[in-house]
Amino acid sequence: MRLLKRSLLIAFALTLLLTALYATLHLYVRDKLKLNHSYPLVESMPADALRANLPAYQGLPPWQQQRPRDPFPFPIAFGDSGPAQALFAGDKQYPFMCQGLDSGLGQPLVDNQQGLGTPVYQQDDDGRLTRQIIGYSQDCLLPTRLHYFYSNQQQDWQRSDDQLPAAADDQQLLVRVESGTINRFIYALFIPTSRQDQREQPDLSRWNGKLIYHFKGAIGIGFQQGQARLKRILRDMRPALEKGYAIVYSSGNETDNHYNILLQEDTALRVKQQFISRYGRPEYTLGFGDSGGALQQYLLAQNRPGLIQGGVAIVAYPDMTSQILYGLDCPLLEYYFDHLAEDKTFWQSAANRNLISGLAYHPEFSARAQSIENATRLLRLEKPLQRRGATECNYSWRGTVQMVNNPRFNTHYARYSNTVQQQNYWTHWQDNRDVYGTDQDGRAPVPWSNQGVQYGLNAWKKGAISARQFFDINRKIGGWQPQQVFQPERYWLVSGASSLLDFSPYQTANFSHQGQAMTLAPRTPGNLAAARGAYLSGNVFQGRLTIPLIDVRVYRDDILDIHHSWAALSSRQRILDHNGENLYQSIWMAERNYKQIRWDAFTALEQWLDHDGGQPSGRALFAQDRCVDRHGQLIASGADVWHGNWNQQATGRCSQRFPFFQSSRQVAGDSAAASTLFCLRISIDHAIRSGLYQPLDVSDYRQQLLQTFPDGVCDYRQPDLASPQ
Template sequence: MTRTGRLTAAVLGGVALLCGVVVAAPAASAPPPGFTVEVLSGRPDTVTGGDALVAVTVPRNVPVHHVEVTVDDVDVTSAFAPTEPRVLVGLVDGLDHGVNTLRVESNGAGRGRPVAELELTNHPATGPVFSGPQTSLYCSADGAPWNLGDVDDFCHVDGTQVTYRYRTTGGTFADLPDGGLPDDVATTTTTEGEEVPYVVRIERGTLNRAVYETAVLHVPGNPAPDAWTDTPGWNERLVYTFGGGCGVGHHQGEATGGVEQDLMLSQGYAVASSTLNVYQQNCDDVTSAETAMMVKEHLVETLGPVDLTMGWGGSAGTMQQLLISNAYPGILDGVIGDIGYSDERSVTPNGHDCRGFLNYWQSTDLEWSDAARQAVTGYGTADACFGYSLFDGVDNPQTGCHPSIPAEDLWSEENPDGLRCTVSDLNRNVYGVDENGYGRRTAPDNVGVQYGLRALADGTISAEQFVDLNAEVGGMDLNGNRTATRSEASPEALTAAYATGRLNQFTGGLVHTPVLEIRRYRDDVGDFHDRYRSWVMRERVLAAHGNADTHVSWTSPDDPAVGAQMAADALAAMDAWLTERLALTGGGEPSRAETVAARPRDLTDGCYLADGSFVSETISYSDEGVCNEAFPYHADPRVVAGGPLASDVLKCALQPLDRDAYPVEFTDAQWARLEQAFPTGVCDWSAPGVGQVPLAGTWLDFGG
């Protein structure tokens, strides 16, 4: 389909949803009765940077040259040009902050010709849009590795930096020299069958206080990309990359999710990302969503409309894709996640569990075998806890900030007004603040958790080990100090976590967003990106919808070649899925039924074996099946403690201790220690978690 054809599909298919246009959709055989107007670069209520790419479809009773477009009575008609006979596209700029009224009419409107109006709500290029009051951020755009120029108080740099790279015939990227293409420049064939020089235009700048990057095939000297003409080599599709980790750096960042991606660029995809889409630099999915929205908006205004956008990223890069797709649907059309998790808040408790275990095992006089330690953690090896202990730092106000931030600016007992580097403080707009002004926390909380309960039942640990572990494991206070008592979360923060989508229940945009998650299997070497996390996603999808028709899960051995093939297959499969759905919807918001109908018939769960062959097999949390034998599931400390496989309870409801409920006999001394360890009772996993409420809605605004 040509660009003009795609624009027509987008305008006619997406107007009613995105723009609230005043005209009704016409009958298939009749011409449209009035103008239709759409913001191609995003939603009309989230315009940023003072400009928006707008499409106007002109009814047949109005000559195109009679169309007039104004914004708050200022004529902007000259910004519009035809992309096909009755579609005009224009980059409207100079918008004021706040509401701007765009009006489309014919200079013959007084003779019964149609009129349409649309409100464009503009926000600063530095943000925020919906994330709420901004936290402190230390700039890096003016230094290495970016060197973008002088920054203002918002870490913003005026203008953009454009450089070029090329793919050599030897299979590497290199800087493109001045003076024409070098002899060793490779060529590539895109998904559209177009063969072009493999030269990549990379643009860098700042948006929403993040450094962003975009990349697309483009040879310098050719006409600059714009919204009205095709860019040779670009297939008009976007892959947005997200980075992993989890950190509270309060720093602009030194890396994006990466745009120099041969797999995507060689096929003609544009690639985009930013520093605030790397969770190690910004463990906040709301600002990640906001930033991705703004970067995508800018890319559309630069290159033209995007047919579809796929997310890409591993570990917390998957977290972000899932959270953004659920809470802010439409930014991403599909999720391709690698070694990922459903969200951050429900996996971080495992880090605190592991920190408690490690501290306990280093101090106890009891002997614990590797098998006993593994049984308590639930992981493939006991050593996995060493990796999970990294999560402990995101709730410690003194350890999470970027090392470049001056020590005198950071929180301490002596500097109580300093910057606190916890996820709860970073996300204070979501969770609120306590009486100290600190961000309310959803984790850690281990009140009532009976660590090792399943291991006790199967005889892997003794009654004395069970009692001693639970009596001594302790917790963490608000200031990151280990405590003898268990940790307790804020009930208000817990409710906010569920209601706003920080605990991902897959009931927002993930109702209709296809998810293809892949995983190179490393359970057996102690990697905490364990296969159980794939089943957590499946449990939640099944709980939300009764079927998993929008979720596909693949596993492979930990082999780079097989893993690369799996990733390439995933990109092709998601592209096919979304292409078919686009044909069904015409560009409008999809339903779950349309997403399911568009799923390729041969796209199934399964696994890749060591020889690269694929086994089609529905995933199941069991020992049965070829894939489960090759890549067995494990669990985590909360599952071993009796918790749900969905891992969706941040704080359990409690029930009284019952001595008769255990499969072993405790001595009176042991029972007394358990009563002391659980003074308010133990977890009742059959009940909903504390604060476990439904999602309140999507596109929530935290600016209040």
């Protein structure tokens, strides 16, 4: 009896402890995810927000179009709001989350009394929001305002609205900042000034006459205005402000908010026009930004020549669309390795997984959320998974592609009402419906296909995996379910799930095999019209580059960063494929501790433009390919430093120091350009006759190949079926 009581007390104490730990973890995660916010929700969206039966884009590519003359009377007057409807980028998107309060710029202007969008509240005499609703805002417009920011030597920025700060003096960096909305996004103009500045008579004596368009990154799927972090921009861009540069920014050119390149172009043109109308035409405009902010520079240089005259593209990808190729492969591959493989022990090794995914790996890292995954498996009385190391797939891409591809997954769900959550489709595809089109329900199709992809083909040809392993993965890998039957993710609070016990890094219900080993799991056919729309609309970087652009990065492949170095080679190969030579792109790379390389590249770009206006000859003088060490000391430079397997040349000194990885599609046979959305499929017999499997003799495997790929295999030697070229 005494033992029973003691056991019950221990059990009770453990229950209390676990409950307390769970509650603490619950509060911590909610705080990290900003679920405990007090911002007004997007309550509703217009009845016609979803547009059915839109065709995929079939028009001329943007570089062949003359954009319409803008009828808006720039500059926007102080106190007024800028245009809400884009000039040429399609209809306004709803729902649309207002973030003026997040940005420290106040509530949006009331634009309706029908309950559409976000409620706007009466303010008391102290500026605090009351509970009295005075109207609603679905377009999130803000009045144009003037601010001053000044900074001491410690770089702490202080803000004063509407008037010069009394505390600022001429020894401090004083910046005039204008904010407002253009195309519903928050824009900001930054220009160094002095105490002689006046609202309607700006003092331009400290402006050097040149402009930077500051593009920002991260991953977003639209349906939000975006938070404008003005102090962060001032902090990040201080070196340029100190040199006298003016800077323009828009939350519409921050990919944390959306990846609609047509809307980004429309917005950037208008923000730049607002600057010109207010302050005058700059001598030239430089692009500057990282990740998605660098990606925009590649695409805008291609799609709208003249918008910027040069760019510093930091940790760039060529574009968003082609990154999703291997991104959507990642969950399928990782689930196969963990659950479906015939030889699971072999695939426990991250190095072996790299043979198929191509992406970087680390033998001592752990997959993202692996501890939570194994803890929940134990609570469900399931055996923890065994892995040795981690790959870029399960360390960096886990969760990201679900956000892009799952119409029932929205990481900002806490900012929308349940009604809006259920009514909308939350995908990157939906954000770009004017590119990809929509079905009869207003849902955008997916331009991603893996039909005919021979996962691990090059690894098999090299003898790194066996024929048995090759056929096992290609029969079981499967694809993705149609969008209309997708189920919510099981990421606990990240996805709005109530129970931690349901946590899973996979959503097997969304795989075509639904988590089961099949004799031949269905692949995803994708939508060819949507993929062609991506090319025609300028959403795929096709190598068109006619301005100086320095692709600059610190090497982070060794820590499995999502910004892998081979993306620079992907862009380089596309430039070579299009032009036959590379005149304008330079690749600069540094060891991880030397972050100053972005400003070194900025200085080189200045010299290039100032010397000869950005002509190709300036590249060899100021910005030739190079790599540097952790102290910024040159390791090597020149035309051959990045040579390697990707271009069938002897490995250059920089490639030796900073080895490149590749993607799952390149391991399956695609080129270094890694841009094939829809491969041309050929029959197995044609593939054998044409030497696709050389140096392997696959005559003994013909029947297995026919059974595994009944609809043929990808011939990456042929052009992309989606490409208009």
